[in-house]
Amino acid sequence: MAKLVSNKQVILRDYVSGRYPTESDMYVKTSNISLKVPLVQGQGEGPRNVVLVKNLYLSCDPMMRFLIMDTSHYKMSKYDYCTPGSPICGYGVAKVLDSSNPEFKEGDLVWGLTRWEEYSFITNTESLIKIQHTDVPLSYYTGILGMPGKSAYAGFFEVCTPKKGDYVFVSAASGAVGQLVGQFAKLAGCYVVGSAGSKEKVDLLKNNLGFDEAFNYKEEHDLNAALKRYFPQGIDVYFENVGGDMLEAVLLNMREHGRIAICGMISQYNLPEPQGIKNLLQIAFKRLHIHGFTHRDYDHIVPKYLDFVLPYIRQGKVVYVEDIVEGLENGPAALVGLFTGRNFGKQVIALAHQ
Numbered sequence: 001m002a003k004l005v006s007n008k009q010v011i012l013r014d015y016v017s018g019r020y021p022t023e024s025d026m027y028v029k030t031s032n033i034s035l036k037v038p039l040v041q042g043q044g045e046g047p048r049n050v051v052l053v054k055n056l057y058l059s060c061d062p063m064m065r066f067l068i069m070d071t072s073h074y075k076m077s078k079y080d081y082c083t084p085g086s087p088i089c090g091y092g093v094a095k096v097l098d099s100s101n102p103e104f105k106e107g108d109l110v111w112g113l114t115r116w117e118e119y120s121f122i123t124n125t126e127s128l129i130k131i132q133h134t135d136v137p138l139s140y141y142t143g144i145l146g147m148p149g150k151s152a153y154a155g156f157f158e159v160c161t162p163k164k165g166d167y168v169f170v171s172a173a174s175g176a177v178g179q180l181v182g183q184f185a186k187l188a189g190c191y192v193v194g195s196a197g198s199k200e201k202v203d204l205l206k207n208n209l210g211f212d213e214a215f216n217y218k219e220e221h222d223l224n225a226a227l228k229r230y231f232p233q234g235i236d237v238y239f240e241n242v243g244g245d246m247l248e249a250v251l252l253n254m255r256e257h258g259r260i261a262i263c264g265m266i267s268q269y270n271l272p273e274p275q276g277i278k279n280l281l282q283i284a285f286k287r288l289h290i291h292g293f294t295h296r297d298y299d300h301i302v303p304k305y306l307d308f309v310l311p312y313i314r315q316g317k318v319v320y321v322e323d324i325v326e327g328l329e330n331g332p333a334a335l336v337g338l339f340t341g342r343n344f345g346k347q348v349i350a351l352a353h354q
Contacts, residue, residue: 002036009117010331012082015070018272020339025068026088026332033119037098049101051122053094055114056354058328059142060335060347061176064090065269080113080124088116088331093131093141095354101125109134111141116331118351133306136313138354143176143346144309144320147295151263152180153305154298157188159261159291160237164189167231169250171217172241174201174321176346177263179209181239183318186210190237193230195246197341204321204344223249234258243268244275251279254286262292270339321345 008030016025037050067089068082080089092114096104104110104125112127114120122128131141143149155177156162168185172178173194182205185192193213194205205214213230220226227235227249234255240247243265254260268274283290312318323343325334331349338347 002034004032004034005119006030007033007117007119008328009087009115010328012068012084012086012088014084015068016065017069018270020270021065021068021336023332023336026335028329028332035097035119037100037121049123049125050099051096051101051104051110051125051128052098053096053110053114053120053122054352055092055094055116055118055120056350056352057093057139057142058114058116058331058349058351059091059146060331060338060343060349061090061147062264062266062269062338064088064335065339080115086115087120088335089113090116091142091147093138093146094120104128104130109138111146116328116349118328129302133310136310139322139324139348139350140313140320142348143322144180144313144318145306148176148346149180149309150298150302150305151295152177152184153308154295154301155239155261155263155293156181156184156237158298158301159293160239160259162188162190162237166190166236167233167255168192168237168239169227169231169235170194170211170239170241171246171250172196172264172266173205173211173214174209174345175241175343178239178241179205179321179345180318182209182211185237186212187312187317195242201344208319208321217246224252227253237261239263240265242266244277248278251277251282251288254282254288256286258286258288260288260290262290266339322348324348324350326350 010026082089093111096108109131110128168190170178170181174196182192182194191212194211195217202214202216205211235253238250238260240262241264244267323345334347
């Protein structure tokens with residue numbers, strides 16, 4: 001008989017739209033779960049393609065904002081969306097306890113889409129990737145070796161096609177993606193400036209992550225003037241994570257034939273209506289190339305990316321700053337904090353250390 005254990009979960013209370021999420025939009029409950037993939041009645045084997053995992057690390061990502069809103073009018077492909085009364089969905093690192101999928105066996109370490117609970121039955125096994133490199137922290141697979149790392153690499157090298165000597169600007173530069181884009185830009189021989197929301201984050205960018213310059217956007221009353229100060233010759237590459245006023249100012253400061261990679265626009269996620277953008281004629285005047293992208297378009301580059309980044313990690317030439325909170329019960333506060341800049345680096349929730 002399969003062993004029953006308690007399973008702590010973070011449950012979505014109701015859809016959240018047009019405002020900032022709060023901790024009260026989620027609640028923690030405990031249920032029971034069987035530590036065995038269930039058998040199909042009358043058959044000797046379980047349903048195919050079901051994997052039971054013990055979640056070790058859960059990832060807090062801005063894109064999760066879309067997973068907790070009513071998206072009946074639009075859904076991004078390849079995601080499991082949250083429904084009220086069910087656990088929050090997101091990326092995580094886990095250990096396989098049981099599997100009816102022949103590609104996964106007990107003891108395998110994986111990363112991919114899971115749920116905010118101690119144990120999960122995963123049916124969307126196409127999202128699971130086996131972890132082959134365990135000489136680096138497992139939590140890195142929520143960040144530098146997971147979805148944010150793939151986003152940074154694809155957005156910068158595949159979309160922005162940087163050249164040595166380019167002037168690069170990164171917004172939300174101390175976050176999970178931005179901190180990597182800045183370091184990749186330096187490896188490519190670029191001049192890079194980042195924006196962040198506190199003095200401590202600005203110091204991190206300049207003193208620990210190798211950015212040439214950085215500024216606190218909250219202290220700048222004129223973003224256009226700030227960018228002119230840091231980029232008197234203009235910007236070649238802008239890695240967009242923020243949107244809104246920052247994007248308006250960037251358009252005024254782009255050089256001709258500049259490239260903009262639209263990774264996200266966190267300033268817009270919690271507004272009842274998106275903010276209209278001014279200065280759009282600059283796109284025509286300067287013949288700008290603006291390209292929206294998603295990491296889901298670049299699954300095929302993961303082996304190439306790992307070959308690129310793992311040696312730099314092992315040599316200490318690329319570093320990754322994490323903000324790890326312990327315990328699933330602290331997950332709601334960690335997720336909500338993303339949208340007010342409370343996190344310092346990549347936000348991770350640790351559930352178990354194997």
